[in-house]
Amino acid sequence: MSQFDYDLFVIGAGSGGVRAARTAAGLGVNVAIAENKYFGGTCVNVGCVPKKLFVYASEYSDAFKAAQGFGWGVSKPAFDWSVLMQQKNTEINRLQGIYENLLNNTDVTIFQGQAQLLDANTVQVNGQSYRCERILIATGGWPSVPEITGKEHIVTSNEIFALEKLPERILIVGGGYIAVEFAGILNGLGVETVLSYRGEQILRGFDQDIQEFIHDEMIKKGIDIQLNSQVKAISKEQEHYQVSFADGNLLETDLILYATGRTPNTQALGLEQLGVIMDSKGAIKVNQNYQTNLQSVYALGDVTNRVNLTPVATAEAMALVNHLYKDQPIEMDYQNIPTAVFTQPNIATVGMTEKEAREEFDDIAVFRSEFKAMKHTLSGIDERVMMKMLVRKSTDQVLGLHMVGENAGEIIQGMAVAIKAGATKAVFDATIGIHPTAAEEFVTMR
Numbered sequence: 001m002s003q004f005d006y007d008l009f010v011i012g013a014g015s016g017g018v019r020a021a022r023t024a025a026g027l028g029v030n031v032a033i034a035e036n037k038y039f040g041g042t043c044v045n046v047g048c049v050p051k052k053l054f055v056y057a058s059e060y061s062d063a064f065k066a067a068q069g070f071g072w073g074v075s076k077p078a079f080d081w082s083v084l085m086q087q088k089n090t091e092i093n094r095l096q097g098i099y100e101n102l103l104n105n106t107d108v109t110i111f112q113g114q115a116q117l118l119d120a121n122t123v124q125v126n127g128q129s130y131r132c133e134r135i136l137i138a139t140g141g142w143p144s145v146p147e148i149t150g151k152e153h154i155v156t157s158n159e160i161f162a163l164e165k166l167p168e169r170i171l172i173v174g175g176g177y178i179a180v181e182f183a184g185i186l187n188g189l190g191v192e193t194v195l196s197y198r199g200e201q202i203l204r205g206f207d208q209d210i211q212e213f214i215h216d217e218m219i220k221k222g223i224d225i226q227l228n229s230q231v232k233a234i235s236k237e238q239e240h241y242q243v244s245f246a247d248g249n250l251l252e253t254d255l256i257l258y259a260t261g262r263t264p265n266t267q268a269l270g271l272e273q274l275g276v277i278m279d280s281k282g283a284i285k286v287n288q289n290y291q292t293n294l295q296s297v298y299a300l301g302d303v304t305n306r307v308n309l310t311p312v313a314t315a316e317a318m319a320l321v322n323h324l325y326k327d328q329p330i331e332m333d334y335q336n337i338p339t340a341v342f343t344q345p346n347i348a349t350v351g352m353t354e355k356e357a358r359e360e361f362d363d364i365a366v367f368r369s370e371f372k373a374m375k376h377t378l379s380g381i382d383e384r385v386m387m388k389m390l391v392r393k394s395t396d397q398v399l400g401l402h403m404v405g406e407n408a409g410e411i412i413q414g415m416a417v418a419i420k421a422g423a424t425k426a427v428f429d430a431t432i433g434i435h436p437t438a439a440e441e442f443v444t445m446r
C-alpha cells in the first residue's frame, strides 16, 4: 500500500491543470484535481474563448457595411446582445462538459471545492485532507484593480462576460491586450467607447510600429483613445457614472471596465505558512523544472506569472508530466512564442521587436510594408495592413515578424514555424507566394 492517497494532486482545472492531470493519469499515475469554480478555467469561461466569440460578433458591423461595396443590398440589421450571450453560454457549457469528461475518462478523481495546502504533501479540500506524493499548483490569475475612489462601480473582464445589457457608452481603463480587445469588441457592437491609458502608447512591449499603427486604426474605427490619462475617482449619478481624471477632465459613461492587469491566485492556498517563495505580486517562484522551493510542490501557468497564455500553460503541463513520469528533461523554449491580439484589424507577432533586435545586434535590416488589403478596395472600409520583418544582416536570420491586418493570427502561426526552424530571409525569398493574399507580402519583401 502506498503511503499516499494520490501520486499527484492538481489544484485548479484550467488550461494547465487539466492538461497535466489527464496526461499524467493517461500514463497510469493516480491523480486528483480540485476546482473551485469552473472546469476549463479562465480561458474557457472568462478568457480566450468567450472573448473570441465576442470578437466574431463585433466584426459583423464592418461586414454588413463592406457587403454593400460588393453589391449586396443590405442595411445594418439590429444587434441583440441577449442572443449573443445565450449562444455564448451554451457553447461555454458545452466546453465545460468536455473538460470534465476528459478528466473522468482518464480516471482522474475530481473534487469540486477550494483546495489548500496543509503541508508539503497534504491538500485539504471540502474539509478532508489527502496525502499526496506531489502537488501541482495551477490556480491561474485574477483581475487586479487599483485602489481608487469609486472602485465598487467598476467591472472587470470577469463580469463583462455576464453583462445582462449592453451599455450605450463605456469607459475602458488599461492599455494591455485585454483592454484594447474589449475596446474593439464594444465599439464594433455599437457602444460609444473611450479607452483611457495612463502610459504614452497602448500595448506596451509590442513593436513600436505595431503600437502606433493599431492606435491609428482603432481611432479610425471610432474608438476614442486617451493616452497619458489617469482616472482619479468614479461616482454614481442616477443612471450613469461620472469619472474624473487627474488632469481635471470629466466623463459621463454607462459602464466602466478596468483591464489593468492580473494577479496570481495564491492568496488562500496556505503558501505563506509553508514558506513557499513568491515574488512581490504573489507569483510562485519555480526552477526550470516548475518545482517550488518545496521539493514535492510544483507550479505552472499564470500562477507563476511568466508568459500568461493558454498554449504556454498547456505546454508547461506536458513538459512537467513527461519529466516527472517519463523521465524526460524539460526543454520548454520561451523564445519566439507567437501571440495575437484580436483587435480590428488583428495583430500578431513572433520573435523580437525592432527595439529588442537593435539592443542585441548592430546589423539589423528592417523590411516594412503597408497597404490597403484587396478586400477594402471595394468594401469602402478605410482599413490598412502593416507587415514588418526584422533580419540580422550578418547571418540573414529572420529575428521577428509583426503584422496588423485581417487574420494576422492565422498567418503568423504558420510563419512562427519558419522562425522556430531558424529560417533566413533567403528562405522566405525562395518561397513562392500564394496569390492574391496579404500573407504573400512576407515572401516578397525586398
Ligand SMILES: Cc1cc2nc3c(=O)[nH]c(=O)nc-3n(C[C@H](O)[C@H](O)[C@H](O)COP(=O)(O)OP(=O)(O)OC[C@H]3O[C@@H](n4cnc5c(N)ncnc54)[C@H](O)[C@@H]3O)c2cc1C
Pocket (backbone or CB within 6 Å): 011, 012, 013, 014, 015, 016, 017, 034, 035, 036, 037, 038, 039, 040, 041, 042, 043, 044, 046, 047, 048, 049, 051, 113, 114, 115, 116, 138, 139, 140, 141, 157, 178, 265, 268, 269, 300, 301, 302, 303, 308, 309, 310, 311, 313
Ligand atoms: C479576458 C482574457 C482573454 C484572454 N485571451 C487569451 C487569448 O486570446 N489567448 C491566450 O493564449 N490566452 C488568453 N488569455 C490568458 C489565458 O486565459 C491564461 O493564460 C490561461 O487560462 C492560464 O491557464 P492556467 O491553467 O494557468 O490558469 P486558469 O485557466 O486561470 O485556471 C486556474 C483554475 O484554478 C481554479 N482555482 C484557483 N484557486 C483554486 C483553489 N484554491 N482551489 C481550487 N481551484 C482553484 C480557478 O477557478 C481556475 O479554474 C486570456 C485571459 C483573459 C483574462
